[in-house]
Amino acid sequence: MTDAHAAGILPCQTIESLIAQEAITSQTPFDRDQVQPASLDLRLGVRCWRVRASFLPGVSRRVPDRLKDVAMHELDLSKGAVLEKGCVYIAEIQERLALPANVAARGNPKSSTGRVDVFVRLLSDHSKAFDDIEAGYEGPLYIEIAPQTFSVLVRAGTRLNQLRLKLGDPVKLAIRSVGVDLTPGETGIVGFRGRRHAGVVDLDHEDGHDPRDFWEPLETRHGELLLDPGEFYILASKDDVEIPVMEAAEMTPIDPSVGEFRVHYAGFFDPGFGTEEAGAVGSKGVLEVRSHETPFLLEDGQTVARLVYEPLTERPARLYGEGGSHYQRQGLKLSKHFKAWR
Template sequence: MSRRATDGILPYQDITRLIAGGAIRATPAIEDRQIQPASLDLRLGRKAYRLISSFLPELSPISSRLNVLDFYQSDLVMYEMDLTDGAILEKGHVYLVPLLEQLNLSKTLRARANPKSTTGRLDVFTRVVTDLNAGFDEIRAGYRGPLFLEVVPRSFAIKVRTGQSLNQIRFIRGEATVSDRDLQRLHQKTPLLYHNVPAKKILGQREFRADRGLFLRIDLKGEDRTDSRIIGYRAKKNSHVIDLAKVGYYAAADFWEPLHRHRQDSLLLEPEEFYILASKERIRVPAGYAAEMVAYEAACGELRTHYAGFFDPGFGYGTAGEIHGTQVVLEVRPHDVPFLIHDGQTFFKVVYDRMLDVPSQLYGATLGSSYQRQALTLSKHFKT
């Protein structure tokens, strides 16, 4: 992209301008570490509310449901927790956390939120809630007000503190989505998809399938290695608390069961179990674009293929295209019925969006990254 677009995702430098101009504000002030190439990390506030259930604040502001004198008289809140020195969020419980950041968006600017990669890989279900809204994670154009995060740890209890980030937000002006035809042209010019095995082989035009995004497949073979070919992980049912402040600290075997390649290259997913799997392709996101993972077919609602979904400009690409793609790690949870999957079957889709401008900071370059060259990778809290 040689010139600034009129529609697209706001890049790093525009997010810094939004902060300077008061469109995004927070106390304490927003830190540089929060600003990503195409998104902003949002921070947990000082309190968490244990809820009876999830809810949508379509008819009344969220604060009116939380500011009650007697929680026993509330139809929603069970109790309040202080996060300033850390608190444990129990597995399977619903929590609502007011975030430190608030928005004052213009009428031409909307936003979309998503869990961070680390959050998804720990099976922590999160979604942003805003006042007088009938949906999650979508923030309407012109929204002015606070942000709240619904948090539901699914596999592990977690310890969190004020100021930690579980999710992120993108700001969008106009129509940003790249059409299928433009995706095909972009792939010819600067490849978007590579085979994982053999490495560095560009996905051919016959294999490049686009229908409102790029189709990608599941890998149940693993790389050709001399070890036992681990093709995924399944979360153990009974584990200790994971402190999100501790990076590279926990032994994976205490929390995860490795899954080995089956001779039929298939895997039976059990209902309500949580799996970490990987894509058969490696993806790249050029500097002038951002991407997001989505379920490829709404009708296959028995299977959730991911929690986190944002890919920033430079993911799997590098500063000069020197990286030949990065595997996508999937956070998979089937519902209600067992689900049999096979190696190479279509499993999810990636949608590409245009940036308003090339970010001044790229993913995996000056900002660094935990997952730029990942293969089948657990969250950063586990020892490698």
């Protein structure tokens, strides 16, 4: 990899090349489907700690140095463990980085993680910020996990977040507003609100949970929805989302001055999402929304987030959804852990 390449997001074939060069290694063999069109899924390791506070190590310390100050007890994820809502955990990631000097990285929750209201952030040694990994970083990775609405069952190998790698400093190609859809469809449902006293969500069990045990359907007749403080909502974007094959995008929250709410989790969109070329015209963006201290009346079409588009260094060898996906061609949709709403 040389400076002659244009700046941009690295596609799957380049990520696989970095793995082959051992710039990305793992404690266990990589899974066949771990590399996405423009991102790499990260997997939990065996060790996890319940901590009394979130933290950043700072430039002079490693994550284990700070863990000594805040760890309450250690969990063994080899047999699985329940992470309780309202608690904060730090877990080891199986993957380790030895990045080239001109390659940086950024972590983000996977779509399925955000849709069950599990707040996760990537940590690295000597870091001054969550999720951002400096170019040339060499060392281990960790993840902060904070379930908000549901307690969750995880294991070593569970994938909660993903890594996007960047060559140089890519330009932002476009920034597009994302509005919310509060127009009832055939079902009359415009969204879902998480139930506060539900059971445990097994994050490795797809289509294995009855959604009615965890979610309350929401209806509206006037194109408005009152967001209650502290509640968690699943809504859909007003317009379809399309990510061209030579671009990737990240969904970012809007300025809080626009309203007392926010899209709770930023999200990566891989190249080909919602495109005709990938056979998926008509894919919505799913929004995880939380109100702040005061109730807020949300209106149909109101801007709730923005999509920031960046270029890829080259066309990816495969597009989003080509090998199968839970979220290509999606409308309003809960995470893959739940059976279809009927």
